[in-house]
Amino acid sequence: MSEVGRDYSPLTTYESESDSAIDMHPYPPRDRPYYRTYRWPQRWPRWPRPRSCVKYTAPAIIVVLVLCYLTWEPHIEVTFYRRSWIRQEIVPITPLHGCFKLDQASPLYNVTERLYGPKSTEVHAGLPMRLGLDCYDFGATIRPLPFSSSADRPRTNYHTYWRTDLAPFGERQEYTLKSFFATQNPHSRLIMWSNGDLSTNALLASYVARYTDAFELRVANTRELSKGTPLENSPLLSSSDKIAWLDGDLIRLLVIWHDGGVWMDMDMLLTRDLSPLLEHEFVTQWDCYDKIYQALNGALMHFHKHSPYLCEAFHLMATSTTPRPSSTDWGAILYLRLWRRLVAEGIPPFKILPFCFSDARGCRKDNRLPDPFEPDPSDGYWTKGLTRAEDGGLDCKLAKVFAVHLHNQWEKSFPPGGWVERLLLHRYDKKLAGVPE
Template identity: 70%
Template structure:
C-alpha cells in the first residue's frame, strides 16, 4: 500500500512501523527484575547489618508553631514577693541546696544508661527523717470503667513502695465511697488513704482560673479530667501526681526535694518534650501559678486534646528561662516510663507473655535478680498507658517481679502491725 493510500485511512488503523526496543520487551523486563530484586534485598540486609537507622517523620503546621510555640509572652510574676504565696518559700524553692541531681546532661539513649543513672539517686543517711509528710494524688474517672482488682494494683504498688508517712489521695469525678474494694483500703490505712471528689470550681478558688469558662468546657472534657485536675489538686495540697495507670517500683522520696515533670520519651520531641504522668510541686507553687496564667491567656485546648499538657509545660519552661527564673526539673524518661524508647533498651511490653528463654536485651534475663529485675530496682515506676482492657499474663515479668512482691511486702507490713 502506498503512502497516499495510508493517508486516506484513519490514523488509529495505520500499522506500527516504529522499531520496538528490545530493552522493553517483557522477557527483558523479567530478566532485569530477576537480578534487580535479589540485589536490592541483599543491599537492604547489608545496610541494616552495618548501619543503625534512626528515622522519625513528624509534620508540624508552621502557622501553629509561629502562633502557639515561638511567642514568649511575659510571666504573670508569681515568683515576686508581693504575689508569691506565704505557703511557698521562693528562696528555697529556686535556690535552696539539693542533695540529689536528676539532670544527667545527656539524652540517655545509649544502652541502659538511663536506668543506671536512676540508680545513682538515693536517700542520703538521715534525709527521710527530715522530710515533711508527702501527699500523693491520683485520679479515677467513674465513667471510664468500674474500679476493680485490675486497678487495685496501683494502690498496692503505692503502699508496698512508698514511705509509711506518705498519704495517697484518690480523686474522682464521682463518689467512690460505695466501692467495697476502696472502702477496705480506707479502713486498712486510716490517715494514709483518702477518697475525694474533684470539684474544679472549688479547687480553682484563689487561682487565676477561678470562674474561668475553661472549667465548664464540654469541648475539652478530656483536658479538664486530665491536665487541669492534676495541676489544681497539686497546687492546693502540694505533692506528687501519679497517673492511675502506673505501677510504682521504688520510693520516690529522694526525688521530692525537686519540683519536676517528666520527659515524654527518649526521642526528644521538639514541641512535646514533657509529660505530666508523674510530677511533683510544692503547695501553692509559683510554677503552677504561672501555668494557670498560661491556661487563661493561651488558645483553649482542642476537643479530645491529649498533648495540650505537654505543650503547656514547654511554653512555661521557655518563659521561665527567658525571664531568668530557674525552671522546674525534668526527670529522664525511664524513671517512670521505660517503655518509651528504642527497641534495644525499652522495658518489655507488660501485657506480652515472656519468651521461652525469658531474654530481655543485651544478654540480660527476666529472671529474679536478673538484668531486668535489677533495672526495675533503680527506676521509680512503670507507666502502663491506659490499657485497662488488658490483663497481665500469668507468669509474666510483671507478675513475678512486681505484683507478687507487692503482695509479699503488704503481708509483711500487716504481720508487723
C-alpha cells in the same frame, strides 16, 4: 486534433494528446511511486505487569531494605504540625504573670529556698541517655533517704485520678494502690480523686478502712480547687474529652496547687520510694527521643503547694487559645511553653526527670523495658539476671527506676508468670501481707 466541419456534441471535449493522456491515467500516475502518509497513534510507556513486579521488583526491594537495616540503624518518626499553629502557639514568648515576685508569691511558698536552696541529689541528667543502660545507671546515683520515724514529720501527698464514667474501678486498677502502699514510706498519703462518688466501691472501701490515715477518696470540684488561681471562675474549668486528657491534665495541676505533692497517673506501677526526688519540683521526660514540641510529660510530677510554677501555668492556660479536645495542649505542650518563658525571664525552670525513671518503655528496643503484656523475651538479654544479687538483669534495673508506666492499656492483661507478675505484683502482695523478702 479537431477538424473543421466535424459534428460534435456539446458534451464532446477536444483536448490535446498530452491532456488526454494525463486524464486517462488514474491519479496519482501509475508510473510514479504511490505514497501514503500514516499517523501512528501516540502510546504511553507500558507499565510492568503486576506479576513481574511481584516476581522481581518486590524481592529486590526486600533485599535492599534488609541490607539497609543491617548496615544502618533507622530512627523514623513522622509528625505533622500546622505552621500557623507553631507560629501562634509555640514561637511567641509572652511575659510571665509575675507569680515568682516576692510580693506576689504565696506565703506558703518560699521562693528563695525552693529555687536557690541547696539540694542533695541531682535528677536532671541533661542528656537523652539513649545509649546502653545509661539511664538506669543514672537512676542508681540517687540514693534512698535515711529513714526518719519522727511523728511530727508532715505527710507527703500523692494524687491520682479516676474517671468513673469511663470504666469501673476493679482489680486491675487496684494494682496501682498496691504498688503505692508497698513502695512508699509511711509518711506518704494517697488521695484518689474522681469525677463521682467512689465511696460505695467495695474494693476502695476496704483500702479506706485499712489505711485510715494514708488513703483518702475525694471528688474533684474544679471551681473550688481553682480559687486563688488565674483560672478562678473560668469557663475552661469545665473542659473535658472522651479520653480524659483535657480534664486529667487540668485536675493534676489543680490538686497539686491546692494540696501540694506528687501526681501519678492511675496507670503507674511504682517500683521504688520517690522520697529522694521530692526536694525538686519536676515533670518527666516523655521518652528518650527528641520530640521538639512534646518532650515533656506530666504522668509523674511534683510541685509544692501554691507553687509559682503552677500559678504561671494557670495564667498561660487562661490567656491562650482554647485547647483542642484529646490533645496535649494542657500537658506536654503547656509544660514546654512554660519552660521557655521561665528561662526567657531568668527564672530557674522546674527539673525534668529522665524518661526511664517512670517510662522506661519509651526508648530503643535494646534498652527499653520489655512489653508488660507479652511473655518474657526469649533472647535472655533482660532475663539473664532476675535477682538483685546478679548484675545486668531486669530485676536489677527495676530497682534503679521509680515506676512503670502502662499507658492506659486497661483492656490488656499481664501474662501469667511474666516479669510484671513475678517481679512486681507478687512482691506487692508479700509486702502488704508482711512476708519478708
